Amino acid sequence: MAAWRGREQALRAAGESVRLLCAERWDEGGRIVGLSAADRADEHVTGVRTWGSHPALFVYDPRPLWHALGDRSFDVLDLHEEPFALASAEFLLLRWLRRCRAPYVIYSAQNIPKRYPIPFRWFERAILRHASGAYPCNLAAGRIMQRKGFPGAPEVTPLGFDPAVFRPRPGPRAPGPVRIGYAGRLAPHKGVATLVAALAPYPQLTLTVCGSGPQEQQLRLLAEHEGMAERVTFAGSLSGQALADFYRSIDILAVPSLRTASWVEQFGRVAVEAMACGTPVVATDSGALPEVIGDGGVIVPAGDERALGAALAGLAADEPHRHRLAAAGVARAGTMTWAEVAARLRRVYAAAVHEPLAEPPAVRVVVVAYHRADLLEGAISGLAYPVTVVDNSADEQVRAVAQRHGATYLDARRNGGFGTGVNLALADFDIPADVLLLNPDAAIGNDAIAAMQRQLRADPDAATIAAPQSDATGRPARVMWPFPTPGESWRAAVGLGGRSRPAFGIGSILMLRAEALAQVGGFDEDFFLYAEETDWAYRARLLGWRHLLARDLSGTHEAAATSTDPLRRETHFAAGHERFSRKHFGGLGWTLTRAGVIVGAAGRWAMGASDGRTHLARAKRYLHGPMALEKALSQGAE
Structure with missing residues (x-):
């Protein structure tokens, strides 16, 4: 327990107040451990009884949790x-019953996209859907969390280690034979049998196995069978300072983990600890190992004993390479200390409570262009703010306009859609900024932009602010819309759409708050055109943000001026609607939404509406399936 408490201790050292509730006893690699006397004596730690031992099938005694959730001082x-x-x-239910309004953040290491049986997949979606932050320990787990419902941008956070314990040896290692080491559980999926077989052809190499587990006796017999009994030493389980001494005593750490249908390495703490001790690593490409090890080691295919043996033998014979890897490993491990974990978690917590930046950021304007350099000229001419033009058309005239007005020009190299273009611009920014999205067929003055930012910043929970707009004739355009939920579809179908409460602003002239961008992340690039700002705004709302309409200012927007093909435009719009519905409400939600649109559109056609043909075409479009039509349209354009 002491080693794992480095996280909370680092948070406290950074000035945070932390209270920890944890199981009194738990299974750690097949071994039952519990709170130490020091842990129990710590006033910040509460041991909680649990029932069940499977990692997914145990529950806490609800009484301490109920009491803690009643403490309104937690942020x-x-x-x-x-x-x-x-x-x-259990936590989500108790939080709801206790009416606890403090936001929560969630952890995950699961880097295989598993579909769990009911009700566990319901639990999973509900937990992720209502979380205000996520800190997975690997990139794949973060992507899976997003696909399964987490609305924001996960902060990938390492598991951490104590650099006071795991540090390089003070001087050079004494000369002698090269020693290979392994640390971890002795179980089939860890690949130790592959490691023993890989070293068999190399009599100059010895192996020290540190750890215990159900495969230990089998591994001892395998070493004897391979004629390696004298070259393989089983050192038993080590921890803390003894484990650090082990890392410093070897020349190379081998991490031979396998890939199975239900498991791959989720982090690889032993690799980080060894790198921190100045020991280079040879590991397989199982799960998160390559991203964790980076340039601090050598990666080989999982399960390939020849490649593993050749890599170990080659590194053993190349002392200068070992020194280079050792230096790189120490530097890389330095980004995964408990202090770094605390810093990342502090960012997650700050985002969850919508903590504002210390100073209001600058405004940066982003325009995604597709040809029509003439419209771009009108949009950015005279702007006093930094402008980034993302060109989805690789049009030299667009480049010329951007350069003439001092804008940053980014060639997208393909037409990936509006959201992809915005993300390209965001990735190019070196500091946080409030971002004004501006369509090429829209325009707004500098004073109005400044007023938008002031109004946005006046509300600490505002993620976006949209500018009121009118067309070239001065006719006002509708800017704020309700979210296209299944209920909203049927409300519109029966003629009650006018009573819906506007919820978000369209992206033609829309300012996004820097803090919200950091928490929500960029646009979902699955949306090619239309609904990408709807999706972003909806995810922001799930994370507790609001969306505003600016006051006492205005911009102009000539709707659809950048599109000359009504059929293509309407197809993309409907496909965006389907994509949004499926993403946020599932297949059943889309079925209900689609039915509402068809009933409403067909009803207006049947009742002889003046634009009846338009409604009939819409009903047919939704009856056929918008995303299928969009796919056919794209294939026809190729």
């Missing part, structure tokens, strides 16, 4: 359990 709740776990569902 953030940190749930360090997998989203699909029964304990997570």
Whole structure:
């Protein structure tokens, strides 16, 4: 427990107040451990009884949790359990019953996209959907969390280690034979049998195995069978300072983990600890190992004993290469200390409570262009703010306009859609900024932009602010819209759409708050055209943000001026609607939404509306399936 408490201790050292509730006893690699006497004596630690031992099938005694959730002084709740776990569902239920309004953040290491049985996948989606932050320990887990419902941008956070314990040896290692080491559980999926077989052809190499587990006796027999009994030493389980001494005593750490249908490495803490001790690593490409090790080691295919043996033998014979890897490993491990973990978690917590930046950021304007350099000229002419033009058309005239007005020009190299273009601009920014999205067929003055930012910044929970707009004739355009939920579809179908409350602003002249961008992340690039700002705004709302309409200012927008093909435009719009519905409300939600649109459109056609043909075409479009039509349209254009 002491080693894992480095996270909370680093948070406290950074000035945060932390209270920890954890299981009194738990299974750690097949070994039952519990709170130490020091842990129990710590007033910040509460041991909680649990029932069940499976990581996904245990629950906490609800009484301490109920009491803690009643404490209104907490700013953030940190749930360090997998989203699909029964304990997570217990937490969510108790939080709801206790009417606790503190936002919560969630952890995950699961880097295989598993589909869990009911009700666990319901628990998982509910937990992820309502979380205000996520800190997976690997990139794949973060992507899976997003696909399964987390609305924001996960902060990938390492598991951490104590640099006071795991540090390089003070001087050079004494000369002698090269020693290979392994640290970890002795179980089939860890690949130790592959490692023993890989070293068999190399009599100059010895192996020290540190750890215990169900495969230990089998591994001892394998070493004897391979004629390696004298070259393989089993050192038993080590921890803390003894484990650090082990890393410093070897020349190379081998991490031979395999890939199975249900498991791959989720982090690889032993690799980080070894790198921190100045020991280079040879590991497989199982799961998160390549991203964790980076340039601090050598990566080989999982399960390939020849490649593993050749890499170990080659590195053993190349001392200068070992020194280079050792230096790189120490530097890389330095980004995964408990202090770094605390810094990343602090960012997650700050985002969860919508903590504002210390100073209001500058405004940067982003325009995604597709030809029509003439419209771009009108949009950015005279702007006093930094402008980034993302060109989805690789049009030299667009480049010329951008350069003439001092804008940053980014060639997207393909037409990936509006959201992809915006993300390209965001990735190019070196500091946080409030971002004004401006369509090429829209225009707004500098004073109005400044007023938009002031109004945005006056509301700490405002993610966006849209500018009121009118067309070239001065006719006002509708800027704020309700979210296209299944209920909203049917409300519009029966003629009650006018009573809906506007919820978000369209993206033609829309300012996005820097803090909201950091928490929500960029646009979903699955949306090619239309609904990408709807999706972003909806995700922001799930994370507790609001969307505003600016006062006492105006811009101009000539709707659809950049599009000359009504059929293509309407197809993309409907496909965006379907994509949004499926993403946020599932297949059933889309079925209900689609039915509402068809009934409403067909009804207006049948009742003889003046634009009846338009409604009939819309009903047919939704009856056929908008995304299918969009796909056919794209294939026809190729």
